[in-house]
Amino acid sequence: MRLGRRAVLGGIAAGGLAGCARVLGHGVLTSSDTHPIGYPTVEGVRRFGELLYSATGGRLDLRIYAGGQLGNERDTLEITSFGGIDFNRVNLAPLNSIEPLTIVAALPFIFSDTAHMRRVVDGPVGDAILASLEPHGLVGLCFYDSGARSFYNTRRPIHRPEDMRGLKLRVPGSDLYIAMVRSLGADAVPMPLDEVYQSLAQGVIDGAENNWPSFENGRHFEVARFYSLTRHLLAPEVFVMSKVKYDALPPADRRAVRLAAKQSVPYMRRLWDAQVEKSRAIVLASGVAVNEVDPAPFAERMTAMWDASLTTPRQRELVERILAQREVAR
Template sequence: MRRDVSQFNITRRQSMLALAATAGVAACGARSGRDLLGADSHPDGYPTVEAVREMGRLLDERSGGRLRIKMYAGGQLGSERDTLEITTFGGLDLNRVNLAPLNSIEPLTTIPALPFLFSSTAHMRMALDGPVGDRILASLEPHDLIGLCFYDSGERSFYNTRKPILTPDDMAGLKIRVPNSDLYVAMIRALGADATPMPLGEVYQALVQGVIDGAENNWPSFESGRHFEAAPFYSLTRHIIAPEVLVMSASRWRKLSDEDKTLVRQAARDSVPYMRGLWDARVAASREKILASGVAVNEVQDLGAFQQQMRPVWDRFVRTDLQKELVAEIEAMRPGT
């Protein structure tokens, strides 16, 4: 794999943490089985963290204790970009990551993040649970990663401090926080707003201080980050319904027997419905809390107007024949087509 080290910023402390954790797991494995070391930037209790723990429970049960997972949640081993690089060279075995840091190394991972590609969560799940999803996961192997499964990351919509967003014209001039992603920046600019990349942890203060006018995210993030306290307008554009990905270090994968590879793949797949159950319950609870708070939540009736603005974005990020083929397959699965 050709690595662009400028994409990652691994501190000495994070590297040492990963190496120490790996050594600890190896020592444990020498005594009582082969533990897999997993990392997640989300905190304990988050659906993706609990899904990987469920995967570990299934592996322990099905392998007779030979295969187990030890999770380091809450970003203990660094940011997603940090842990992804550590995973590629074998310092971590399992890693739950967002699509954004994968976009820079594999073009096919851009596809599920395209704005307005999926019409609903059900459409996203149907598309990525089948051959299209398998092809995207398989594209990671040349980059020293084994794609195991997709987890939900919710339906992202716009919220801001000023007004309801009903048409693209309402976006004009707004400063909107986005993740550090070229795709997200291009999307916001195409809608006539000012894209402001910023870490998620800084959004609440930036809203309060007026550094930004708004942001975009799913119901749980809007609620858990207390953003709804500062941004009283939530407009349901559902512009991105991108998943998150569970990957495994290819170097560790190659050390597994064929039988154990099958166990790992199946346990990962079986953890997906468990994660989705937790996620759906969390979305419902966050939605209820936000509605009770008095936030003005509005549906966007003319999504077609927003979709029309995305054509230049799609043209920029969907370039190869394979990308275009996968996009066409996903669009063909859209209900009503």
């Protein structure tokens, strides 16, 4: 049975905001995810919980509230920052308005492919982005995959930016995404993910953009029958912990949390890669018109948006380091 959000949060607050006494004893930590049970990010966090339980001899356990039970990512991030939720798996988009460095990894076409993205987020650049979250009440633990995002719609295939003119496209609530879609000539409509299917079916929006698993899991392919592989974004997901709760842990448990998070990443990526292939096969079998796209004309339109988004020297430094890693031999 799906609990009401207020009831769930009330229970978490009653048990969780007692803080140190509960965390240091035998108790259950909480984690939020907007994706459903079985989705790779949820299962990655589940693996984290198993590793943490083992490392602490069962003192630290994890309960996952998946499927958006606790609310959308923007709301749950705020709750996490003041300690009402212990852990949270979120997209970069809601973090963009909180911490400027997160914008760097969310820039369209900054990553050449999945291997490039993984090299970056597993290294010093990724560590710098995770560390930047601490002043905002969040401890960045690791990055999970979010795949290559492409555009889908109910009206026509997209081959070039001109084909996007006049389309109303859903985006996450992020200035970066809004600017990206507008740069391509379409109308950006900020909207929670759980409203997309109905909005597509009712014609409130013409389309959206996302990866293969989200396109398939959300059943968006049932109403949006054109999927154009622009692969404009390879922005990773982020797994964070409330700094209030992290600081209440003894040093050994903090180390256990960080190690378990890092160890959960390869497991999540194996699930992700398998899910991408599964979702792709389901979508293709349904008869959706899928077309490849030359990304160059789309990337060219991002120049002004990049300049407007990069407002600090630190951001620009990280961008240069990311671009330099495109040349690293595989």
